[in-house]
Amino acid sequence: MTKTTGMKTGLNRRSVLTGMAAAGAAAVMPRRLYAQEQITLRWWSPQSSPEQLAAYRTQIANFEALHTNVTVAFERTSDEGYAPQMAAAFASGDVPNIVTHLPSFAVSNYWSNGLVEPFNDVIEMIGPEKFYDGVNRIYEIDPGQYAGTSIGNSAANTMWLRTDLMEQAGIDRNPRTWDELLSAVDKMQGGGIYGAPLPYGRNSMTSLIFIGTIHQAGGMVFSPELEVAIDSQETRDALEFYGAMRQYCPPGATNYSWGDSLTAFVAGATATGIYTGRVLTNVMDQNPSIADHITCDVFPTKSTDIAPWTFNDFPSVFIPKAASNMEATKQFAAFLYDPEGYIQQLHAAPGHVLPVLSTIAEDPAYLADPIIQKYKAEVDIMSAAAADGFNLGWESPEHKPNTRAGEVVNSGVIAEMVQRVILNDENVDEVLSDTARRIEEIAQS
């Protein structure tokens, strides 16, 4: 039997050399490791007004101060452009770490295709008890699994009114029904001022606003079991009302989207408006002369026995499954709800994105904003409406989550239906039948 005759320590020459090499490598390791630990998180959002960007910078700076090895890069997308950008990102695998402010139905579509990281951890970090009841329900597409959460609420089809023009026209209360609205805009239109800036363009705004109009007639696009239900008398009524409103809208409303519609009301070119609470800050900044003469209400319905239906796109926060640095990403997602930055973000457009955390809504720092104080009644109306709001991804409490809603909206099929009937005067029955068929195809594809 041969005994090893090496050193008493049991180390042979090879081991010593290996150890020296390892020690040499270790000597340079700290810098390299440090370099590897420096990470960049990419944040995408379609909401990027200058005030919002300032708020994001605060949130990013606060997070980076807490985590010195993390850099957060903000990158803009847009309401009309996020779909192709996200599709390209998912297809290439070069995804952002975190995406905010996309409508909930977009997230549910990505979730159903396995592209989204479960958000349960982040909700736990934020504190599920802080959220308003039901805020997270729309993101619970599979039982117990959250695809994301809301970063805010919005009331997209809030009706805005010029009180001075109402007074001049002898209108003593806000329109509650379509007939009252038609009568009101008829009285207020004139002298270079149009009645309303409803959108008739081939874009997402027309689709979203008209989905609301169908519900305001008592109808729906999909049944609770997600059968296509758009070919109905209620949709015909909605088209008739929407067509009747056309004469009270500016000629260019045939191409209006969010920005055009907002500007028309803020500039004082229309007596009523349809938008979120961004109207408030835009009026204060761009046309303060009407600031004391505006108010808002839920959009009228066909009759008083139909409850108002507010379009809330439940602006989201979600994390693509392929995102890198998942732990840091989740920490940043939760940090977005840190009171200082979150309140500044909400104040960037007061009333536009409404808080989803009850702790923030009651926070004196949030309530101290001058616009929120000035328009407390209007913010309360929008908050209540948004809290009871729905969208195509979730049309009513009875509905199942609709993971194809984003594609239906993005296809423009509903906006095209509006244009074909109202602008082209095509046969309603044929257009509705065609629209139902196309939605069916999208739903089944």
Add this chain to the structure above:
Amino acid sequence: MTTIATDPPRNGPSPLERSYSRLGMLLIAPTIVVFSAVIVYPLLAAIYLSVFSIYTPTLEGEFVGADNYIEMLTGGVFWSSLLTTLIWTVGTLSLQIVFGVGLALLLHQNIWFRSLARSLVLFPYFLSTVVAVLVWRWLFNDLYGALNHGLMQVGIIDMPLDWLGSMPNAMIGVILVGAWKYFPFVVIAVLARLQTIPENLYEAARIDGAGPIARFWDVTLPQLRSVLTVIILLRAIWDFKEFDLLYLLTGGGPVTSTQTLSLLVYQEAFSLNRMGQAAAYSVGMMLVMLVFMILYIRRTKEES
């Protein structure tokens, strides 16, 4: 009788020729690689994708054979978009040629500030399409647009016109903006050719009693023929596949009245997430463009 000894006949290229051949292949290789990467690969990828039903974000799907092509040929939307594309292309190209040739003739004359005018006329062509569209959307705006305001001021219209949201105004609008944006290319090319037409041709025409119009038809236009042919073919190809200007101005609306094939491909790929169908449409579009390309290649061969 003597014979002169000669080298035996060679069966193949000499070492020097082989060396040159290898060098040639080496020199051309980068071009082949780049060409394959940016032209051949995307082309083959599009054809490959077009026989699948593919969800865009994941690029996963199933083989469907010719289904996408059958839908393309029988669905109607491809043909209506092709018709829209042809209307747009012919409309905007005609205006580009008319305005371009007209302005080139003007700038060829001895006018005041000719150099400045020649520089300024290029401005639309160099302007970013996004900026140009923003400016034009503002001009077309119904509430505060300068165009409607001006027309109402001079009493041509009583109410603002809906320039981009109804037909035929929307198509006329995009054609006008397209012509404004791209006519400087025609100006540059035609002006360059005008400066090379021998002056003695015009002198001979004058001696023969030809007036300005006759000189244009009998001297200038024949001399411009070759350059105009190339311009028309090139601009036809570029206008046919135009995307950003149309997308930003009208988004293809109202309904689908200004939806060209490029917009259709985009909508299928990214709004409906049907990459396979989009690829089939783009292959169809490519086949139509192939006609223009063949004409262009034949023309340039004749020129050379």
